[in-house]
Amino acid sequence: MPHIICFAKQxxxxxxxxxxxxxxxxxxxxxxxxxxxxxxxQFDTIGVEAALRIKDKMPDAIITVISVGPDSFRDTxxxxxxxxxxxxxxxNDPALAGADHWATAEVLAxxxxxxxxxxxxxxxxxxxxxxMGVVGSTVAGILDVPVIxxxxxxxxxxxxxxxxxxxxxxxxxVEAPTxxxxxxxxxxxxxxxxxxxxIMLAAKKEVKPxxxxxxxxxxxxxxxxxxxxxxxxxxxxxxxIEGDTAQEKAAALAGRLRDAxxx
Amino acid sequence: MANGVLIFGETTEDGALAGITxxxxxxxxxxxxxxxxxxxxxxxxxxxxxxxxxxAAKVIVVDDPVLQGYQGxxxxxxxxRIAREVDPAIILFGQTMMGRDLAPRLAQRLGxxxxxxxVALELQGDKLLAERPAFGGAARARYTINAMPQMxxxxxxxxxxxxxxxxxxxxxxxxxxSPDQIRAKVVNRTKEQAEGIRLEDAKVVVSGGRGLGGxxxxxxxxxxxxxxxxAVGASRAVCDLGWYPVAAQVGLTGKxxxxxxxxxxxxxxxxxxxAGISSVKNIASINKDSDASIFKASRWAVVHDWKEFIPAFxxxxxxxxxx
Numbered sequence: 001m002p003h004i005i006c007f008a009k010q011x012x013x014x015x016x017x018x019x020x021x022x023x024x025x026x027x028x029x030x031x032x033x034x035x036x037x038x039x040x041x042q043f044d045t046i047g048v049e050a051a052l053r054i055k056d057k058m059p060d061a062i063i064t065v066i067s068v069g070p071d072s073f074r075d076t077x078x079x080x081x082x083x084x085x086x087x088x089x090x091x092n093d094p095a096l097a098g099a100d101h102w103a104t105a106e107v108l109a110x111x112x113x114x115x116x117x118x119x120x121x122x123x124x125x126x127x128x129x130x131x132m133g134v135v136g137s138t139v140a141g142i143l144d145v146p147v148i149x150x151x152x153x154x155x156x157x158x159x160x161x162x163x164x165x166x167x168x169x170x171x172x173x174v175e176a177p178t179x180x181x182x183x184x185x186x187x188x189x190x191x192x193x194x195x196x197x198x199i200m201l202a203a204k205k206e207v208k209p210x211x212x213x214x215x216x217x218x219x220x221x222x223x224x225x226x227x228x229x230x231x232x233x234x235x236x237x238x239x240x241i242e243g244d245t246a247q248e249k250a251a252a253l254a255g256r257l258r259d260a261x262x263x
Numbered sequence: 264m265a266n267g268v269l270i271f272g273e274t275t276e277d278g279a280l281a282g283i284t285x286x287x288x289x290x291x292x293x294x295x296x297x298x299x300x301x302x303x304x305x306x307x308x309x310x311x312x313x314x315x316x317x318x319a320a321k322v323i324v325v326d327d328p329v330l331q332g333y334q335g336x337x338x339x340x341x342x343x344r345i346a347r348e349v350d351p352a353i354i355l356f357g358q359t360m361m362g363r364d365l366a367p368r369l370a371q372r373l374g375x376x377x378x379x380x381x382v383a384l385e386l387q388g389d390k391l392l393a394e395r396p397a398f399g400g401a402a403r404a405r406y407t408i409n410a411m412p413q414m415x416x417x418x419x420x421x422x423x424x425x426x427x428x429x430x431x432x433x434x435x436x437x438x439x440x441s442p443d444q445i446r447a448k449v450v451n452r453t454k455e456q457a458e459g460i461r462l463e464d465a466k467v468v469v470s471g472g473r474g475l476g477g478x479x480x481x482x483x484x485x486x487x488x489x490x491x492x493x494a495v496g497a498s499r500a501v502c503d504l505g506w507y508p509v510a511a512q513v514g515l516t517g518k519x520x521x522x523x524x525x526x527x528x529x530x531x532x533x534x535x536x537x538a539g540i541s542s543v544k545n546i547a548s549i550n551k552d553s554d555a556s557i558f559k560a561s562r563w564a565v566v567h568d569w570k571e572f573i574p575a576f577x578x579x580x581x582x583x584x585x586x
Contacts, residue, residue: 014399014515018534021401042516102376128515130397132379134367141371146446149364168360168463170455176447186516187509223376228405240564246571253547254579256563262524262545263491263583
């Protein structure tokens with residue numbers, strides 16, 4: 001039966017107000033904002049949505065969600081299961097603390113190999129925390145399978161995928177034989193929200209707790225060093241455009257833009 | 264011994280040299296060079312001499328019908344071959360449709376890593392220090408890369424372009440891509456956007472948010488954009504509400520834009536939205552709420568109801584344009 005694998009990670013809530021976004025420059029980590037819970041990375045839930053749309057047409061398809069991260073990442077897997085995915089794999093190993101994108105890709109590829117046959121791997125085009133956008137295609141490279149990035153639609157006929165890939169001025173239709181990797185973009189559409197019944201069902205779905213020992217690999221080496229993390233000074237000198245009427249303010253702004261050679 | 268900087272230049276659809284090429288050349292020269300510029304595509308040979316005007320010592324041009332339009336599986340083997348031949352210390356791409364897809368795949372092939380979407384590059388000893396926005400632009404992260412070559416993609420218009428002067432040796436190479444290497448095949452390309460300027464290329468972007476009150480609010484914004492020769496963007500909130508096409512969405516889960524001027528109308532300035540304009544230096548905001556957080560990031564703040572202001576502003580812009 002068709003097997004679709006989705007990658008999902010957990011991120012600090014991107015709706016955190018800018019004023020509450022703080023980093024620990026020494027530890028090079030984000031300090032969680034008070035009262036803000038981490039959430040599934042949105043491009044990843046869009047990936048699960050893409051997988052579910054395939055399953056809607058192919059009810060015997062099995063969707064496995066793999067997540068690499070600490071204990072709290074289980075909530076993200078559970079969210080994906082409540083959306084309708086079938087089973088989860090949680091790779092949770094202290095040796096992976098601080099793993100970079102390339103180390104994470106190695107771990108994901110090892111997990112895919114352990115799971116056995118698959119048809120399509122669906123990943124977000126990037127995470128919404130580090131925004132790097134490399135993991136999906138790196139896993140494809142490691143597994144030596146085709147990859148199509150930045151998809152807004154994925155159709156699967158059992159032996160090949162037909163993908164609409166977002167371009168600046170439209171889209172292109174790309175075909176690839178399976179197994180393959182596809183990364184998805186927001187143009188695919190909103191991910192479905194778990195309904196109460198599905199949340200109850202998800203409680204019974206299996207989440208495999210795997211460690212590096214289960215995968216039979218040592219912690220992969222990082223290829224990058226994070227040298228610094230800081231909040232940039234984005235404050236600008238703001239001029240409030242004065243005027244008694246819309247007309248006056250409009251003339252004043254147009255004048256400023258003309259003087260700055262912007263219009 | 265690895266040396267120098269290899270950049271992947273780009274051309275526009277009609278074969279002219281794209282602006283990112285001069286920006287990459289400028290960055291590569293500041294990193295110490297010597298610069299080799301690779302130019303891949305179909306009908307790009309004519310742009311090769313121009314690509315060499317920005318400080319490159321050598322331009323490697325691969326002009327082949329198989330490279331018509333970016334297609335990852337065709338470009339990857341050519342890029343890998345050039346990278347191995349040149350054996351540079353640093354490889355730079357633009358954060359473009361090509362760079363976003365090709366750079367991570369090339370990094371994987373070469374056993375190295377790539378810092379994506381960088382806004383500043385410098386050398387620390389012989390290490391590339393690559394600075395990039397993270398957390399939707401709320402933070403900046405600086406990376407070094409533990410493997411060779413050290414790779415980065417550079418945000419469009421973020422770095423100073425090199426001035427045109429001089430010329431480079433131009434070397435032609437064949438693509439030598441066999442059909443069986445192309446596993447993911449482009450079977451069709453569909454243009455979706457009507458005429459007008461692309462959001463990513465626009466020098467002026469006029470964006471609307473929930474403060475517009477409804478989809479009809481975009482009509483005057485479209486008129487303003489037309490008068491300014493710009494494009495229209497939208498916040499996630501209004502795209503979610505179906506007021507404007509999702510293709511115009513600016514922000515963390517939409518597009519990153521880099522116009523010279525960004526006019527935000529009825530946009531509050533959620534971090535989600537600011538992520539899409541974090542490199543924009545000139546923001547003018549119109550909002551009737553004087554506490555709107557977007558004002559903090561704006562060079563000009565207009566506290567006024569957009570319904571009154573925008574029609575008046577269109578007339579004033581027309582006057583400036585006519586003078």
